[in-house]
Amino acid sequence: xxxxxxxxxxxxxxxxxxxxxxxxxxxxxxxxxxxxxxxxxxxxxxxxxxxxxxxxxxxxxxxxxxxxxxxxxxxxxxxxxxxxxxxxxxxxxxxxxxxxxxxxxxxxxxxxxxxxxxxxxxxxxxxxxxxxxxxxxxxxxxxxxxxxxxxxxxxxxxxxxxxxxxxxxxxxxxxxxxxxxxxxxxxxxxxxxxxxxxxxxxxxxxxxxxxxxxxxxxxxxxxxxxxxxxxxxxxxxxxxxxxxxxxxxxxxxxxxxxxxxxxxxxxxxxxxxxxxxxxxxxxxxxxxxxxxxxxxxxxxxxxxxxxxxxxxxxxxxxxxxxxxxxxxxxxxxxxxxxxxxxxxxxxxxxxxxxxxxxxxxxxxxxxxxxxxxxxxxxxxxxxxxxxxxxxxxxxxxxxxxxxxxxxxxxxxxxxxxxxxxxxxxxxxxxxxxxxxxxxx
Ligand code: ADP
Numbered sequence: 001x002x003x004x005x006x007x008x009x010x011x012x013x014x015x016x017x018x019x020x021x022x023x024x025x026x027x028x029x030x031x032x033x034x035x036x037x038x039x040x041x042x043x044x045x046x047x048x049x050x051x052x053x054x055x056x057x058x059x060x061x062x063x064x065x066x067x068x069x070x071x072x073x074x075x076x077x078x079x080x081x082x083x084x085x086x087x088x089x090x091x092x093x094x095x096x097x098x099x100x101x102x103x104x105x106x107x108x109x110x111x112x113x114x115x116x117x118x119x120x121x122x123x124x125x126x127x128x129x130x131x132x133x134x135x136x137x138x139x140x141x142x143x144x145x146x147x148x149x150x151x152x153x154x155x156x157x158x159x160x161x162x163x164x165x166x167x168x169x170x171x172x173x174x175x176x177x178x179x180x181x182x183x184x185x186x187x188x189x190x191x192x193x194x195x196x197x198x199x200x201x202x203x204x205x206x207x208x209x210x211x212x213x214x215x216x217x218x219x220x221x222x223x224x225x226x227x228x229x230x231x232x233x234x235x236x237x238x239x240x241x242x243x244x245x246x247x248x249x250x251x252x253x254x255x256x257x258x259x260x261x262x263x264x265x266x267x268x269x270x271x272x273x274x275x276x277x278x279x280x281x282x283x284x285x286x287x288x289x290x291x292x293x294x295x296x297x298x299x300x301x302x303x304x305x306x307x308x309x310x311x312x313x314x315x316x317x318x319x320x321x322x323x324x325x326x327x328x329x330x331x332x333x334x335x336x337x338x339x340x341x342x343x344x345x346x347x348x349x350x351x352x353x354x355x356x357x358x359x360x361x362x363x364x365x366x367x368x369x370x371x372x373x374x375x376x377x378x379x380x381x382x383x384x385x386x387x388x389x390x391x392x393x394x395x396x397x398x399x400x401x402x403x404x405x406x407x408x409x410x411x412x413x414x415x416x417x418x419x420x421x422x423x424x425x426x427x428x429x430x431x432x433x434x435x436x437x438x439x440x
Contacts, residue, residue, distance in 0.1 A: 015055075019055045024116075036093050040089065044107065064113070082107050223280035229273045230277070268399075279406065293327055300322060312351075317354070337408075341404045345370075345431075356369075358371070365417075376426050377421065386405050
């Protein structure tokens with residue numbers, strides 16, 4: 001096409017749009033290319049007095065198909081350069097610039113044809129060329145009318161896009177508000193929880209300090225009271241013994257009975273006081289084992305002798321001989337005290353059958369068990385009987401203080417061992433002390 005006069009600009013623009021449509025550019029791209037073309041055409045008409053315009057597609061070229069428009073100026077461009085009048089023109093196409101075409105300087109622009117467009121073949125191109133050649137170009141007014149239409153459509157689109165953008169912005173802002181509110185709420189909740197946890201910890205610390213001091217006070221009180229009680233109770237026992245002594249003035253039969261009662265009550269009281277004192281000592285950590293090589297045979301022999309006095313007619317006390325080597329590192333007095341306590345309990349709570357003390361070595365430890373054929377202990381009581389002053393309901397009539405087992409367990413732990421119970425109601429009970437052979 002020849003671009004020589006003002007009117008040609010409209011024709012070039014119109015043809016440009018037609019060609020763009022024919023090769024398959026999208027509607028928007030057709031307008032972009034036509035607009036760019038009319039701008040460049042106007043520039044070249046003024047700068048170079050016109051140009052020859054060629055539309056081309058490179059069918060055997062590499063890469064995506066492009067519609068190329070070359071405008072060869074009729075006079076050389078000033079300084080051989082071309083600068084579009086409007087800077088926005090270059091953005092309308094993929095490429096716009098001055099190129100060298102077989103020695104001539106031409107202004108070239110190109111736009112990519114979308115892959116979705118109908119495939120172009122040489123035949124199709126010839127067909128399009130014929131079609132375009134036969135159609136008469138419209139008048140400037142036609143082109144102006146179509147340009148206006150395009151402008152209105154473009155404006156509409158811009159407005160609808162702006163509206164959409166505004167809606168999107170609003171939504172985004174709302175979402176942001178929501179997220180911020182949620183974040184603030186979460187932060188607040190977290191802070192509150194943190195404050196709660198901190199306060200709870202502080203309270204816990206305080207409570208544990210209070211508890212420790214209460215427990216220390218209790219041990220101190222028990223130790224002091226029992227210590228203070230021991231002397232007068234011992235005195236009562238001594239005096240009652242003196243009263244009943246044959247060397248003293250004779251007593252009436254009733255008086256003998258009463259003095260006997262005083263003595264036995266005082267003896268019970270002394271037992272309780274002593275147990276309290278022992279427990280207080282063990283609790284306060286003032287009980288220091290006297291570590292030495294202990295001969296279990298000797299300890300067992302002693303227990304056999306002292307406890308025989310307590311055995312009942314229907315209950316046999318069996319103290320087995322410990323297997324060799326029969327020794328361990330421990331505190332003889334404390335160990336004997338624990339075993340005596342367990343055997344005593346066994347004899348107390350067994351009506352018929354036997355109470356058996358047996359020693360075994362297993363896993364490098366001594367297992368000393370006291371098994372009886374008594375009433376047994378219900379599972380839910382297994383832990384409780386190791387609590388201070390606890391006695392299984394119903395067993396209180398047999399007497400006792402409820403201090404023996406908690407004390408025994410403390411002592412065994414002090415000796416580096418454990419004290420456990422296995423029992424079923426009606427099947428007797430077995431208390432087992434395990435101790436390391438080499439000491440705790
Ligand atoms: P005490 O014997 O002075 O009551 P203990 O602490 O030695 O205190 O025992 C606590 C309780 O455990 C006893 O009162 C009794 O109810 C129960 N108990 C202990 N040993 C036995 C046993 N061998 N058989 C059945 N019950 C037992």
